[in-house]
Structures are given as C-alpha cells and as structure tokens.
Amino acid sequence: MNQIKSIIVIAGPTAVGKTAMSIAVAKKLNCPVISADSRQFFKEMNIGTAKPSAEEMQGVQHFFIDSHSITEEYNVGKYEADIILLLEKLFQSHDYVILVGGSGLYIDAVCKGFDNLPEADSETRNKINALLESKGIEGLQELLKELDPVYYNQVDINNPQRMSRALEVCITSGKTFSELRSGKSTKRNFNTIKIGLNTSRELLYSRINNRVDDMLKNGLLEEVRGLIPYKHLNALQTVGYKELFAYLENLTDFNTAMELLKQNTRRFAKRQLTWFRRDEEMRWFDPNEQEAIFEYLDIQLKKNFKKPL
Numbered sequence: 001m002n003q004i005k006s007i008i009v010i011a012g013p014t015a016v017g018k019t020a021m022s023i024a025v026a027k028k029l030n031c032p033v034i035s036a037d038s039r040q041f042f043k044e045m046n047i048g049t050a051k052p053s054a055e056e057m058q059g060v061q062h063f064f065i066d067s068h069s070i071t072e073e074y075n076v077g078k079y080e081a082d083i084i085l086l087l088e089k090l091f092q093s094h095d096y097v098i099l100v101g102g103s104g105l106y107i108d109a110v111c112k113g114f115d116n117l118p119e120a121d122s123e124t125r126n127k128i129n130a131l132l133e134s135k136g137i138e139g140l141q142e143l144l145k146e147l148d149p150v151y152y153n154q155v156d157i158n159n160p161q162r163m164s165r166a167l168e169v170c171i172t173s174g175k176t177f178s179e180l181r182s183g184k185s186t187k188r189n190f191n192t193i194k195i196g197l198n199t200s201r202e203l204l205y206s207r208i209n210n211r212v213d214d215m216l217k218n219g220l221l222e223e224v225r226g227l228i229p230y231k232h233l234n235a236l237q238t239v240g241y242k243e244l245f246a247y248l249e250n251l252t253d254f255n256t257a258m259e260l261l262k263q264n265t266r267r268f269a270k271r272q273l274t275w276f277r278r279d280e281e282m283r284w285f286d287p288n289e290q291e292a293i294f295e296y297l298d299i300q301l302k303k304n305f306k307k308p309l
Contacts, residue, residue, distance in 0.1 A: 022098050
C-alpha cells in the first residue's frame with residue numbers, strides 16, 4: 001500500500017516565528033516549503049512583508065515567494081489551483097511539504113478547497129466601488145459589519161479587496177459570505193497536519209512593535225516611496241504600506257503613521273488568531289516549543305504513515 005503524502009501546515013499571527021519554525025521542520029524532514037502569505041507572493045514587496053532572506057531560508061527550497069508581480073491580478077482561487085498542481089509535482093519526490101503563513105483563507109483553500117461563490121454583476125461592483133470612494137474603507141467596514149458580522153470579525157478589515165468580495169457575495173446571493181463559504185470540504189488526496197504558533201499577547205505585541213522598528217531601519221520607507229506609482233493596486237492596500245503612503249502624501253506626520261502601522265499590525269494579528277482558532281484540527285504550540293513540535297509530528301507521522309522523523 002502506497003504511503004499517503006502529507007502537508008504540514010504551520011500557521012499563526014504575524015511576527016510569531018512561523019518562518020524560523022518552518023525552516024527547522026523542513027530541515028528535519030528534508031522537504032520544501034510553500035508560502036501561504038498572500039503578500040510574500042509579490043516580488044516588489046520585500047521589507048514590509050517580512051519576506052525571508054536567502055540566509056534565513058538556509059538552503060531550504062521555497063515556493064510562492066517572489067512568484068508574482070503586484071501588477072498581476074492574483075486571488076485565492078488561482079492560488080488554490082496553482083498549489084494543487086505544484087503539490088502533484090512535489091509529491092513525486094517528497095513525502096511531506098510544508099505550507100506556512102498567516103493567510104487563513106489561502107491555507108483553507110489548499111486544505112479544504114475554495115467555495116465556488118457567486119460572481120457579482122457590474123452594477124453591484126460599481127456600487128461597492130462607489131461606497132469605497134465616497135466613504136473610504138470605513139464605509140466597507142460598516143456595511144460588512146451589518147450584512148455579515150461573523151466574517152467581519154474574521155477578515156482583515158484593512159483589506160478592501162477581501163471586504164469588497166464578501167459584500168459582492170452578500171448582495172448578490174442574499175446570504176452571508178461566512179454562510180456560503182462553510183460548505184463541504186473538497187476531498188484531497190493528501191493528509192494534513194496543522195500546527196498553530198502563538199505566545200502571550202504581551203510578547204507577541206512586543207515582537208510586532210520591534211519588527212516594525214526593524215523594517216524602518218532596513219529601508220521600509222524607501223521601499224514604500226518607490227511603490228507610490230502603484231499605490232492604487234489591490235496588493236498594496238495593506239498594513240505596512242498604506243500608512244506610509246499617507247505620510248509620504250503629507251496626510252499625516254511620521255510618528256502618527258508609525259503608531260498607526262503598529263496598531264493596525266496588532267489588530268491584524270488578532271484577526272489572524274480569530275481565524276485560526278476556529279479550526280479544530282489546529283494543534284497549538286509556543287514558538288519556543290520546537291522539540292515538542294518535533295515529537296508531535298513524529299507521533300502523527302508514525303500513526304498515519306509508519307514513517308518516523
């Protein structure tokens with residue numbers, strides 16, 4: 001009987017230590033890593049996405065980092081299709097593949113499939129775009145909170161693209177986005193082991209604040225300045241970029257922009273945790289518990305595949 005292949009998901013909030021853990025596990029299992037961070041795909045966004053450097057990757061093969069340009073239209077549906085094709089190739093030479101990141105929607109798409117949600121007509125899209133233009137992102141937030149409070153408490157409310165898509169579904173179908181996307185999972189031909197990383201809120205928030213300070217020292221402001229011609233693109237409507245666009249356009253002062261960046265990143269981390277905590281398959285560890293994670297994986301792999309670490 002052939003061994004069933006497996007993906008090992010390593011998920012959690014931003015700045016918790018997912019990259020370091022994924023590389024440690026990848027070296028232990030001698031397997032590749034696929035990014036499930038929806039911002040690290042874009043080659044023009046480096047510092048603000050905390051993209052791992054070649055040194056940090058330690059020779060481990062990575063996929064879906066610098067794989068696309070911000071000028072390309074890329075979404076979770078395309079990601080699901082691309083990753084399933086990639087897994088078919090990788091599983092020809094590997095028993096395990098690691099999927100690491102903080103984008104819960106993208107992880108769910110790979111593990112469970114992405115629901116075939118209704119497409120909106122041009123009139124509905126125009127109305128939502130008009131709302132964004134007239135009332136800003138706050139207008140989208142208010143309407144989504146009214147139409148789908150469950151998804152409002154899970155989604156990154158600083159991401160207009162995702163909120164707009166949810167609103168399209170709500171208005172077109174008359175049902176909530178959260179209701180429609182909770183359908184049956186797509187049966188995959190691989191097993192999934194899920195590891196969630198989290199630590200105390202005080203430590204996590206400290207790590208986030210320190211990471212933002214490090215990003216600034218490493219040239220984040222210069223990176224954002226170089227992306228001003230593209231600031232209208234969906235990929236750049238995200239934490240770490242929009243706050244500094246506002247500063248560079250003299251809409252706020254530097255200190256206010258930096259505090260807002262840290263605050264929005266902390267809020268983003270909270271929403272990531274809300275998303276992942278609803279997944280009953282997730283086994284949680286502190287990022288310092290590397291040996292405990294290795295032991296857990298050993299047990300899971302022995303139990304399911306008779307192949308220890």
